Amino acid sequence: MSTIKKIQAEIVEDFGMFDDWMQKYEYLIDLGNELAPIKEQYKTEDNLIKGCQSRVWLHAEHTQGKIIFTADSDAIMTKGIVAILINVLSNQAPKDIATAKLDFINEIGLKDQLSPTRANGLVSMIKKMKLYAIAFNN
């Protein structure tokens, strides 16, 4: 099992413990609050993904064959999901990121949050993470 798959399985297990939406949302808020901050210098217009509802900043660095993502959002619930995506895709090899299937999103019941109609910047964030991976892989 690849690392990305393993992490996804762990996340699905974590979310399986929650009985209701409130616990799930509280967990997302905690994850958002705990997300390692992005360096202020990287919160640039170039790194900004504008959603109608919330904004996401994403920075990528390629070191020692891996991509390190750092990110932020102005909405804490969005930031919680950002934290999960960072957890899954950061510190991985470009090839693994580019080919990763993010099935866990459905399994943890956050599919709605990652639908393009939500306009919270998350769909574009995943796309951008994959594009970085493809670019660094070449």
Next chain:
Amino acid sequence: MLDISKIRKQFPILSTKVNGENLVYFDNGATTQKPQSVITAESNYYQNENSNVHRGVHFLSGLATDKFEETRITIQNFIGAKHSHEIIFTKGTTDSINIVASGYRTLLNKGDEIIISELEHHSNIVPWQMCCEQSGATLKVIPLLDNGSLDMIAFENFLSENTKLVSVSHISNTLGTINLIEKIIEKAQAVGAKVMIDGAQAAAHISLNMQSLGADFYCFSAHKLYGPTGVGILYGKEDVLNELPPYQGGGEMIKEVSFKKTTYACLPHKFEAGTPNIAGVVAFKSAIDFITELGLSNIAKYEEELLQYATEEVLKIEGLKIYGTAKNKSGIISFNINELHPYDIGMIVDKMGIAIRTGHHCTQPIMERFNIPGTARISLAVYNTKEEIDICINALKKAKMMLS
């Protein structure tokens, strides 16, 4: 006195459960729900009356045309227009504004000026920017005061013989401000300018009389008046509409077509190219009947009572700030709680069955003016209740607790 529980029974969707909770629908500024009479009228049209309008000699075509034109007369009476041919059916408010703005591209020249305001919906900004780009005219923007009302002194200073058109909303969709449109119309027309009023947020809440108001253009959408989506109204004074070039070419809008010269049909058909949303227009009449039966002044009175109650109650939440505190307001409350992001608040109360709008509400200049990413917005309709406001307040408190 309106019997609200009886009114609610007419709206099937209001008994929906959302996430296991009773739906509390506070997103009426975006679109209102539809009474059974409107839903029935729309399906009845397809079941029993469907045919194309103004075209056939056969029975059904005549029936559909009669029904279609009946709505035009209903709208004429509803807004106190002088002639029924001053009522143009469009796709919605945005479409209505674009029809006028598109016509003005050829009517305006360099040096001419259009005035809009800082609180406009993007639909009443972008068409005018496009119009200015193509005509060489200049766009002037009436600034907002801190309470969300327009700076009328700045407005008057903008007016000159160069002012050709003023386009402002009757009610701000974000702030709820009821603009002083009577004054705006009077002052603008005094310098020879035409005035367009975007009534999207007003027509379901304020009773209108075009003849006493005197606006050159007034527009609104059926779906914000308990009617179907995809239908809008563009009212224009007869002479002003006659001067306005047609927007789209096609069937129904012509008098004669030849390859040498095509001439255009008279009003209202000049602006109604192509087969319209006939079912929607027919059903729109039922929506107007619904409003008229309740009485717009009764609706306004009840909504005012709700607004006052909701305003008092939300302000009891510590750290809550309302954007838009003008003296004259419609049933719209835009707010933020401390530094919490409105999206987070919206997501949490959604889980409790409450539909509010969050974001910039297609009014980014307002957000910039107040230096905020967005707001959460409660917008009221006649079927809302004080109990629903209480439920919403409790949900907001819970959201605040979770997020703080």
